Amino acid sequence: MEPQTSQTITVTVNGETYEREVEARRLLIHFIRDDLDLTGSHVGCDTGNCGACSVIYNGQLVKSCMLLAVQADGARIETVEGLAPEDGKLHALQQSFSDHHALQCGYCTPGMLMSAKALLDANPSASEEEIRKGLQGNICRCTGYWNIIDAVKAVAR
């Protein structure tokens, strides 16, 4: 029997359910970006260090370059595109990032926002030290992090 090289998966992303046939070796980030055309999540490295591809997977923060798309079969995924409520307003974290100039080029921002959201979902009153720890899996090359930490701190209760 030929080895199976592709598989049909069903994934719910930002509340919408998609059924797609994917190559077994396709990374989740490429599935999200290329197959679903949700290009907010980014790729910044090939080793799982940078966090630009961070998404929330069944309530847990993951780096989507470290998972295969087939592993997401049946999963519920949140990406930056699903962060803002639908009334045209921004999520509190998005607004705070803008207020604090916590982004420049914006490339790390979607992953950074998802990390911050996962952190505050689990620990709404995170301290500065906990915020630093919570964001250490995300690299930003523009801001030096100071404003990012301030932005998250402002949203933490």
Added chain:
Amino acid sequence: MTETLSPAQPLVVEEGEEQRGFAGTNVPRKEDKRLVQGQGVYFDDVKRHGMGYAHFVRSPYAHANITSIDVSKAEALEGVYGTLIGEEVAALTDPFFQLATPPGAHIKDYALAVGKVRHVGEPVAIVVAATRELARDAADLVEVDYEPLGAVTDARRALDPETPVLHEEAGSNLSWEGVYEWGDVEGAFAEADHVVKISELHFDRFNSTPLECDGAVVEYNRGTGQWTIHTNNQFPGFAAIMMGPAMRTGLDKLRFVTQDIGGGFGNKITSHPQLVACCLLARKLHRPINWTEWRTEFHLTMSHGNERWFLDTEVAVKADGTLLGFRTKALDDAGAFLRYEPLGGVIWAQVTPGCYRWRNVRLDFTQVVTNKAPCSPNRGYSRMQHLWFTERMIDIVAHELGLDPVEVRKKNYVKAEEMPYTTPNGCVYDSGDYARMLDVALELIGYEGLAERRADAESRGKLFGFGIGSTLDSGTNNFGQSRLINPELQFSGNNEVATVKLDIFGEIVVTLGTTPQGQSHETTAAIVVADILGVTPDDVNVRAGHDTYWNSHAGFSGTYASQFAVTGLGAVKGAAEKLAGEIKKLGSVILGCPESELELADGFVRMKANAEAALPLMACGAIINANNAGLPEDLDVTLNARYVYRPPFELPDVERKYGNLTLTYAAQVHAALVEVDPETGVYEIVQYAAIDDCGKRIHPQIVEGQVMGATAHALGAATHETFTYDAEGNLLTPNFYDYHVPHAMDMPPLKTGYIESPSPFTALGTKGMGEGGGAGIHAVCAALQDALAPRGRPVVYDSCNPYHRVWELLQDPEASRRRVEVISK
């Protein structure tokens, strides 16, 4: 690891004069709404039907002859669209134009390796396939036979007779050399009471590693012969003049399109070889090509910052600490190709004396090629290396002569009352007050209480150090300086373009020639336009990014070299004023009064004396664009204004290597406190202060953001970031596991401050300031030298000081001390 986080409120040392309008206020950034929602468009977000994905086959050897390439197995794989190899490139293109005089001029550089590879990771072939994964698989099927050659990885050995030669055409590994001498150097040394000799200093190889790697989506239009290149190249003007002649095509056939770019820092200037390869593939395979560089590929091949040695340095000093002059031999390691080099051989001269009144300088510059990744601009390009050198000289001199580094700086800084100050080589420092900045830095770092902090650290068994880095961020290049390395080059001056138009429904639309990568051009341009047209920044729509089709660019368009606040905003101001003039001209016809009696305010052109006599801008746009019957025949109004900003520059004197090389000089004074564990060499930056002076600030929050970013880059470079090669030419830090960039946990407590010394030479009093001069590297080196002094007075001789290097200094201080000698009269 840190006790406080937030930068203190910027310390206002001098209140700027009261100004109407939005300039100087922190309006919300226009870019943010799309970027925080993941709605930015970076090149890899561009999708095209039938697009093929390119994967590069790269050299595993640092130096080798290519004996054969066989792509047949790759091409036979289902889903593979085709390949490209060096032989085809050599037939279809000419080598890239070289900026150097001979011998560097003889170097042949193509889009892919032709016959030989010269560094690990050099592109040898490309495979294009239906998916990213398949392209990568197929690339593994390309069979390349190599005949390995010896490698040169140490610039100091590059010119030894037995060292292998990279480019036979050039005869040796020398790419460029030049002697710079100004003032009376011999006289300075004759007058000196002390001569401090430093045998060897080393500025390390690193780069700013933007989070988005290089790449492009390239389409070819067979009917018109035109390529559309969606790319994150940050200097399309330069890419075009490199690519056009090589591809034997006119520049109009190369359309560059960019919306958002994920960081650049100079590292995305020299992607032209890869772009040429993609253009050839798009034409050959009749399909759009996506090239997305992987992180490891970026580290292996792209734009390392110039590694530089300073050899046999001598500093002439008076007994009272007055600095008379210096001489040194700068040895620059350019890597395997000269993609932007040897411009680094002159760019440093923009800041020849640093912040100091050194009048007598000799610098012998030698640049060599080695079997490492090619060097290209990196935030602080070439000046950072030289400024690190000047700051090292200051601290080493102070330590060796028992002088206070603060006092030596204050004594020798160029003084505020000397501005504008002409340096020994004819550069004009436009404005500034370095001593005052130092005072602010000392206040923020808590200089008064240093003795207590030192005692406290020592009571905990730590070594305590304090250091300063004072630097310049020279901005707005006079490209005429390229003639100091090659008198035949036909470049000089600088320019940037903007257009501002008023459309039918009153839309104000601004287009720029620049390619921002986070520098907030949409926001600052909107502020400038709003203040001139009497509207709000919300009323101004600044198109995101760059498109050659907008016809809003010139030869030097791009975003690099700390210049937007001068060139870009200068163009925006010019275009907005032109438009304002046209609106008034139209208003005078409609309202029936002289233009001089009109003003633009609150969205109207109106009579100053009677605000009721007013025409909304929307009506102006509608009249000219859609309702113009009956207007006077000679009314020369289009409401579509284009302006080219051209800074006032003369050609430098090639013989004397003398002239004004940059228009503005932003300044930085940083101060760092470190605590070092004497047992392990592990150290922590326990407090940090960054003071900036970039003249008039259009948007203070954005300026502070750039200061923070430059600080973070400098701290990364000072402590961990390094491109280390082994003797065979293998890069040991090819990804973010091994190449440690700062994380959120690493950042020290930071305080920022500023003063404003408006530039007398620019339209808005602004100065370019994005690069920052690397002051953090210098401050950390100085602080470490101070901290280690009680342990045998080691000399910090390298720009990068990871813990193991500090440990080595602690273990064997004498080894570093052998680099220094003081000869006193």
